[in-house]
Amino acid sequence: MQPLQRVTAPTVDVLTAMLGGTEPIWGLRIVKESGRPSGTVYPILDRLERQGWIRSTWEELGSRESPPRRLYEFTDEGEAAAREIRDAFLAKHRG
Structure with a gap:
């Protein structure tokens, strides 16, 4: 697994949408749950x-x-990495 070169708010939103469940999730649901357009989510x-x-x-x-x-x-x-990145990103941008 390669590390992410750049962590952006849209990436964190996609990771967060995927972390919300225990089952595989389809792309359109990620679009809806992340609040990001499909042209951002699918790339x-x-x-x-x-x-x-x-x-x-x-x-x-x-x-x-x-x-x-x-x-x-x-x-x-x-x-595991997504949880770490999400938590670190949210902690940094809350205060």
């Missing part, structure tokens, strides 16, 4: 995946009639 997700922080899979076809969604989840190392 962040791509970068996090390339750097080994998250992995993605396509949802298996099931009872939903709509197209499958791409699901994102943290790697074990990525989740």
Whole structure:
């Protein structure tokens, strides 16, 4: 897993949205929960995946009639690092 070169508020918002659950989360839900536009969120997700922080899979076809969604989840190392970065960023920007 590669370290993040630059931690921005949008990146922290994406990490926070992903840390909010225990199940894989699809991109549109991350967009909604982070409050960031898709043009910001998807490049962040791509970068996090390339750097080994998250992995993605396509949802298996099931009872939903709509197209499958791409699901994102943290790697074990990525989740721990995301919590550290989020907490440090929030502590720095609160006061």
